[in-house]
Amino acid sequence: MARFTTHSQDGGRVPDELTDLLARVTRPARYVGGEFNVRRKEGASPRIVLSYPDVYEVGISNPGLQILYSWLHELTPASVERAYCPWPDLAALMRERGVPLWTLESFSAVRECELWGFTLQHELTYTNVLEMLDLAGVPLHADERSDGDPIVMGGGPGTANPRPVAPFFDAFFIGEAEGRLDEIVEALRALSRAQRLARLAAVPGVWVPGRQRSATSGDGAGEAPGDIAAGTRHAGGGGEAGRVAGGQRVERQVFTAFSRTSPVTEPLVPLLEAVHDRAVIEVMRGCSAGCRFCQAGLWYRPVRERPVELVVESAVRALAATGCDEVSLISLSSCDYSGIEDAVRGIRERRPDVRISLPSLRLDSAAVSLARLGNEQRGSVTLAPEAGTQELRDAINKRVDERQFVEAVRAAYSSGFTGLKLYFMIGLPGERDDDVRAIAGMAATALGEGRRLIGGRAQLSVSVSSFVPKPQTPLQREPFAGAALITSRQELLRESMPRGARLSFHDVGSSQVEAALARGGEELAVIIEAAWRLGARFDGWREHFSLETWRRAAATSGLDLDEAGGLVPDAPLPWEIVDARIAPRFLAEERDALTDGRTREDCRFGACSQCGACVGEIEMDLAG
């Protein structure tokens, strides 16, 4: 009879009470960890649990969580574990049997940790946050939690406007946390939950809703009144009602040492097939291109680049540690990284056997050629013109002209790519029917070029999303176009598209909910909770999203979903609590440029735009 091997690596024994559960659900490997490069610190404290509020295969690929997991383990004494959102089949069984949400590293109850951190990447994960809180046995509302409950902290780009989920979180970290991890961990060493919260509130970048930083005493006694909800339609109008109490704002944190620190080279590598299956190296943070709709570009300013040598060495190490045959050089616009060609060539020399992928290609032929250099087998390339006419592209500051577009298309089809994917948005401010028809025109141009160059092998797909105005952007006050208009524009595009081009649309209903949640105040929390109680989960998944559920949720709360997230003109914004380090004057100028046709050049090549991101020691840091 065979025996277990003497070199047993079976460090992740699954508890008996979970094996029965796991025998009854799909993809049980989602819930048991055991990845390559998993880390454990037995008996360490404080205990931190990190969560991406989506299913494992999505969450494990998130680079932000990988950074926090790695850095907290390596650089702090904290124990760090993870939990992702259980799929509905497991969630139902957990509730039926009273099994609380567990961590992947040790199968411990999540609620036993000191700090539970959620990364808020987009609004359609908010109901999953509630799902996970409930499955863990943690009260949904922060003001209902007591000493036995973990501190629930939110982070990530969703903190650009944390208001809609503020009642559910004890704290938020605004901005990049790498430079404050020691302080956060130190704060968790306090003896009581109240003391931990008080100390966290003193960490730069941390916002504790319901507390005013100036009113906190050292031992956490005597909570100050909560911040006044800012000016939304449902908060009683604008004007004086929206001012942030006490004038306190939380400054977005910028990790100024980014360029001097190594990216994660021993990331968690799932055994289960995940959304992305490649080593990831973050080459650059921030973007100076200045697209006026883009929240991430401004949120992560100023641009900071890692040195080429560091990128190449890190990529080689990450490939060895992961066993991947592909490395992705990620950033918001990797082709703008000043060392991109040297980095690609450098990695190619050290590892000629691997593919190098560049997400978010700049729309020009040089970028396309670089993409081909990095990956000779890949069959398709993605370009994002975003708008169909020069006028509209100029309005959103997407500085791409027809000539560049055609050259990039030709470069794609003539360099071996057989497939081209184009991304566009509809519902932009000032958009007319002709702008939408022009999208079809660009698709026809692209397909025509493809067929001319490679004949019938040329494939084209066009993906169209709906513009959702986001906080902390020049377009933050622009209206969401609405379901009716977007639907009619989709129909117009369907009628205009050339034969042979595949067309896909982002679901309008989910865009509507996203638009409501993105700019809402704390009144949206009522709708979020109502939607969750009505069964909303995994709203980012087409097969699970239900607009009707959200409408009912809004109605039960006495609100209209079509108006939720709408702003009172000239009133303070719900996200005023967050100082994004972007000058209001800059946002106003960019907003005005929407209608006067002005474009603004990339500040890394041209004049400083005075956006406000570079102040003191915080400045652009380029590799070349």
Place this chain on the structure above:
Amino acid sequence: MSGLGDDRDGLVSWHLLRFSRTGSARYLSHLDTARALQRTFARAGVPIALSRGMRPKPHLSLVLPLPVGAAGLSELAVVELVDPNERDGEEPGRDESGDSRDATSGDVSAKMANDAPAEAGDRLARLRAAAPEGIGIEALEPAAARPRPVAVSADYECELAVEPERLAPVVAWFKAEEEVRLQRTSPKGTKTIDVRRYVRGPSLKRSGHGSRLSFTVRYDATGAARPEEFVRLLAEKAGADPVMRDLVRMRVAYKESRGSTPRG
């Protein structure tokens, strides 16, 4: 990266990999297990040869799939490795100048066939260190030619939440029958399987969860029963929860598909 072509016998060699899958790794699918092994080899710096064509695939295949949720103590994979005599860190198929190795240069074939014990031991240690939790690398055995093992039989054990007293009559009934048919539904349609043909020697012991069931599945040219089919059949007949726990494939007997003697 293109494949190495048919004239690559001097650069690559076939091996049998013996491994176990336990702990949290038991919840992987067949494809996930294969992928985990491929990644283990890559992390260990033991390159697997690739197929030809636009999308090269590593030459590693698992002989007998394990059901999701099952541990396996005696698993086998066939893998084709690139020259094991290269120095550490050297890229596969290239010498110091970066040129592709010529299959005729030096006594490559002889080196390939007589894998130095020290290097083989080092390679095994690297594989074991690179493997994830729950994947145990037991042995890596060179083969003179491409092995084509097929399973002959496999011994299984599992736990069922039912007392042996309730299950024993069902087991006795199963043994007494000449045929026991069930319907197997798949995307290809439904077909009838005679489970009795493929399952031998079921026996019971009391366990902490109810019963521990042991049985052997035979594999032949007509197919086999799936362990979960057999267990579900018994459990439903006993009026018990058909969900099995802790399914373990204890041992597998293999033979070369050309009909040589079985290996266990």
